[in-house]
Amino acid sequence: MVKFLPLSEAVAGNLNDGDTVAFEGFTHLIPTAAAHEAIRQGFGELTLIRMTPDLVYDQMIGMGMARKIVFSYLGNPGVGLLRRARDAIENGFPRPIEVEEHSHAGMANAYEAGAAGLPCAMFRGYRGAGLAAVNPNIKTVSCPFTGEVLAAVPAIRPDVTFIHAQKADRKGNVLVEGIIGIQKEAVLAAKRAVVTVEEVVDSFDELHPNLTVLPSWTISAISVVPGGSHPSYTHGYYIRDNAAYLEWDEISADREKFQAWMQANVIEKTAADFAARVEHLRTAA
Amino acid sequence: MVKFLPLSEAVAGNLNDGDTVAFEGFTHLIPTAAAHEAIRQGFGELTLIRMTPDLVYDQMIGMGMARKIVFSYLGNPGVGLLRRARDAIENGFPRPIEVEEHSHAGMANAYEAGAAGLPCAMFRGYRGAGLAAVNPNIKTVSCPFTGEVLAAVPAIRPDVTFIHAQKADRKGNVLVEGIIGIQKEAVLAAKRAVVTVEEVVDSFDELHPNLTVLPSWTISAISVVPGGSHPSYTHGYYIRDNAAYLEWDEISADREKFQAWMQANVIEKTAADFAARVEHLRTAA
């Protein structure tokens, strides 16, 4: 059953060296606080899975924690490239990193198959695309009725998935709303799931019945971390810190500047520091 | 683009003899008014698709309109058997009817594949089940990564789907809420879609962003028919008329009683008669 834990305990109890892990969020609700906690605890040899790796994976890769990355868009959203990831791929710094690259459709279908307990996903994809030639995890199946050849990719089944969400109720059910992305599938596909939330409310009784609610028994641990998705945003709580994304482009361009920033803003900080970072971004709700 | 039409015109303009048609609804939101209009207009040689055929298909089959039925549960929900459908299958009365039978998982996946534009669906199903031996539309595919043999069924692609929903806005977007069943997939899988609604509201601006809304451009025609799902129910408007389901068991048990009931309650009535049928079932909203 789900446990409400401090983030440090939730991360320590659910992530291990060598794990295949997904910190998911599609521009919205990126679990930055959880990722920073994982960085502080210094895990290594991780296989990082995410459709849009974003700043937190740039940081983990820059810190040398990843042996492999599985992704479909390796960018700083709205800004450009991810410079630490580039340095690892182009120069093997701080260590070489294995790359498994898909399209968004490929990753979305692979997560869906993971949530659905299937060994693989089937879809109409990768036709004429170069990825099919360089990624051995892109194969084909034939429709037994029409003969049409469709793409197949293995299901994604992370050891553990981390997401950030708006709120939990006291029983440990979790609400995700707004741009819901791939989070539900990433949680249901994983062996274990850790959720950071903005707040805990008494009950979800008044919620509309068709919202995206993850029942408590699908989650391993919940940690309350207000501001935990900064510099991404949490719909209904605070807006995106666009300036921080622009700033990251500069910080990540330089190896030393990166290390200094990580030391000051991640290593020497805690999850409790996130609340202050979003104070000026809170919306009039 | 979607048109707001009287139900008689919406049915006449979108249904044809010989069509493959789905009147969907999973206990909730059954499009009874649309089905009765189709009965009044006397279409024939239809292939009727539905997970849970229910009273309206019992009625269409009893009226001799169907040449084939595709289904996964041929019951009167909460009561028992569908006696007109039985008479057609067991005795060929009023005409023989072809049967294509699936499991719920098979039908749900087949609709999903239809909505997703795929030729077939793949899932873990029918293992050891007798249907796999009697339905030639149940085949297998092998996972190209694990070798696991999975079930495959052709996608469902109706010529036209009819559903009932809570409301439309003036632009023709449609909201379905509560037990949403398979309706979204049934609409998106179809070439044409006709929706009956309880009411039209000015705008959906205040709706939660993650509700099940079908954009106007996915729908062919909308007809306002208050009470249009009776004796099923419309969440937030009126409750299920359980007595009518029990009563149907008697009516449908006898060929003459059935004909008399159809004459009095369908043929000689119009869509406008549905509102009065739910008056005593309306909930304090």
Place this chain on the structure above:
Amino acid sequence: MSEREPGFTPNEMMTIAASRALKNEDVCFVGIGAPSAACNVARLTHAPDITLIYESGTIGTAPQVLPLSIGDGELCDTAVTTVSVPEMFRYWLQGGRISIGFLGAAQLDKFGNINTTVIGDYLHPKTRLPGGGGAPEIATSSKEIYITMAQSKRGMVETIDFYTSFGHGEGGDHRKRLGIETSGPTLLITDLAIWKPDLDTKEFTVVSLHPGVSRAEVQATCGWTVKFTDALEETPAPTALELKTLRDLQARTKAAHAGTGKEKAA
């Protein structure tokens, strides 16, 4: 010993015995024809946090009255969340999240195979039954299957007419041979007895007789030669609380559904 109620019907005993088999941590898929009464009695007595899932898409429901169909509004109103039917069958059932699939049966054989499809030949049936609904995949994707039905020679037969859902097939390791990794039927609760499959043969064997029921009665209402375990027990009679919970639930249900009335004559 808990207090006992002297008078109860075989059906009440069946429902209450079934409810006792459910645990607080169970995630129970209540399929077509299954006794949701048992699941809700469990929820209202010893298993308050049990998760009940109906195939209409309602997850974690806590109905105050028993639903007449698997898609009643009450199920949605009291659910933690309500999802689409494709999601229900893909993420929740096929995803391996169901601990107990609870099935009823029109015809059952001694290996837990169930027929709710046809009596007679499939193409030319004597009686066309409703069919499987969710059962074919509930039977193979749930970790375990509980079956409950009132005994009769017509219902409990040597050979069923159609394999709507697969139990243990011909017994032994038949499930494994078909690549099915779940346990299948592990419990059968009738109005007369509690049955469990033999560890090797997988044949349902009576392990407990309900109070006052004889071996002969069980055999007289069963179409196959019944096996009884050596250590045969007597099912504890319903407690006062269990009976009251079940009867109150049924009374609330009757009152609520009577309220809908039938369409008024025009």
Place this chain on the structure above:
Amino acid sequence: MSEREPGFTPNEMMTIAASRALKNEDVCFVGIGAPSAACNVARLTHAPDITLIYESGTIGTAPQVLPLSIGDGELCDTAVTTVSVPEMFRYWLQGGRISIGFLGAAQLDKFGNINTTVIGDYLHPKTRLPGGGGAPEIATSSKEIYITMAQSKRGMVETIDFYTSFGHGEGGDHRKRLGIETSGPTLLITDLAIWKPDLDTKEFTVVSLHPGVSRAEVQATCGWTVKFTDALEETPAPTALELKTLRDLQARTKAAHAGTGKEKAA
């Protein structure tokens, strides 16, 4: 003739020319790197009912300011509905509901094949770019593809380094030979010209030069030998309304995003 504005930049001309190509009935998938400015100018001028879909799951959005990422909250706030990412790619893109897929490009060849993956060898890249995101399937599932990019010899090349998304391949009926049934790239709008594929060869051919642009300028900023149609036209300059709409949109965008500020030092 509509009123003309004397001063406008090549980029403004590009955005406005692209916006004109969109129709009120279009369902437009605005992919990574694509000029959502063009889509929104169309929506704010001649195509008020155009459906804009961003791959984050927002369907029918009408943002007041341009999103910085494809997942900005503004897109959700103004959408008809917001769905999950798997649903977006399965039901909406793969389902064949998109009339126009709008793509940008880091590298483009004359057959509309696009590279946004790597410069150099895939396994040992000189520059690792962000990759395709939704583009590989946008390129094959949308009924038509519009491409927009500023011209440069580095960007418009004879041979791209990687086929992130497939255009017309080697030209001719290459799409059909791969079983792709959609039309592929039918329009290229740069800062200097409007291009359409030759009916047979599928090579992009200049059909209209923006005001004041010469053939030589187009050739000087393109890495392949440019073909011009016989009936070469001049793109009508932006109208005052078009320019005002675009500039107001960009001003609103700048003001809105400036408001977020950066994290205060601890």
